[in-house]
Amino acid sequence: MDEENHVLVRHSFINELKSHKSDYLPIYATEKRFKVILDGLHPPTSRSGTAPEENLLTTPDMGHIIATIEPMFY
DSSP: OOGGGHHHHHHHHHHHHHHTHHHHHHHHOSHHHHHHHHHHTSOOOOTTOOOOGGGSOOHHHHHHHHHHSOOTTO
16 A cells, blocks of 8 residues: 555544553543544645644654554555
């Protein structure tokens, strides 16, 4: 798959977070931080098609999700 499949990746991350919220809450420390991470995973709706900086996937916030999620994209 290529970078055009970013929506599939984002939706997989969203499903992972929602399905295992009780496991991820301690990692993010607060419900507010969990919500920021979850909201940041929604695909951008800007006309440019470029995700705003707050919606970029970063390893400190997403590394454990990337390591945990099923390898359906290989």
